[in-house]
Amino acid sequence: MNVHASALAEAHLPDEQTTAFARDTIGDLSQQPKKLSPKYFYDATGSELFEAITRLPEYYPTRTELSILRERGSEIAKIIPEHAALVEFGAGATTKVRLLLKHCRFAAYVPVDISGDFLQEQANGLRRDFPSLGIHPVAADFTAPFELPSAVASLPKVGFFPGSTIGNFEPHEAQAFLRSAREILGRGALMIVGADLEKDERVLHDAYNDAAGVTARFNLNVLVRINRELGANFDLSAFIHRAIYNREQHRIEMHLISRKSQTVRMLGTSFSFRPGESIHTENSYKYSLERFSALARGAGWRVRESWTDAARMFSVHALVTSE
Structure with a gap:
């Protein structure tokens, strides 16, 4: 030893x-x-501090991604099957997922996060505002394999991975995560992923x-x-x-x-x-659209649609399994 x-x-x-x-x-x-x-940043205090970061004037990713989800939500909704289960990997505050829930008719929501207390707090808020939505929190490390709740087993699956968290992985780790997500979600799944784009260094x-x-x-x-x-x-x-x-x-x-x-x-x-x-x-x-598409292909997904803001600061991608 x-x-x-x-x-x-x-x-x-x-x-x-x-x-x-x-x-x-x-x-x-x-x-x-x-x-x-970086996965150990997110205890209760770390999660609160990150939410504070997202409101800072210098921190563009959150407000830019929100603008894409808000403005393109109806387009995203057109490619999402009705009454699907939305599985959010690394669920934080519910601001972004609420935009998807307003645009799309999901039957269930499965937030997955390592910070169990924060997860329950956010899930309780959603239950009050979306009483007909089945909400099934899973306290787990989303970078490792985990089982989805049996209540969503028969539903179509849509993964959600916003916030440019994909950029926190080394490229080979990002591909490993996307492969794992594909296995967890199953055949025919869709995945909505946010990715930050290259821009001015200042x-x-x-x-x-x-x-x-x-x-x-x-x-x-x-x-x-x-x-x-x-x-x-x-x-x-x-x-x-x-x-x-x-x-x-x-x-x-x-x-x-x-x-x-x-x-x-x-x-x-x-x-x-x-x-x-x-x-x-x-x-x-930070990715170009082309490099992100290549990353997804290497993990068995293909980009069906991509959306950016007018200044091309941020991107949101709809991935489908390539098999």
């Missing part, structure tokens, strides 16, 4: 999700360069380095969560947020930069940091 496995075995963690969080965190911080998985820089510092708090909150749930001793004042555009990779990179030489302990394991050393916490890939 290696030292990391031994530390986990002795930790007596309360549940499988916390054990997975610990395993991933120890493994990622042991790498060079260090990293953390616009991108400002969107991820907002003047109010909300994105910085969001980024640092993952260390707060590690301290709280895994007993680490990260000093938040010893790290700063930095987001840069990597032109070669077509992506924004988010980092937490160590201000000094320091050692952090967690579950019997020590992690040393040099001054200026980074924890790479997230990527946000």
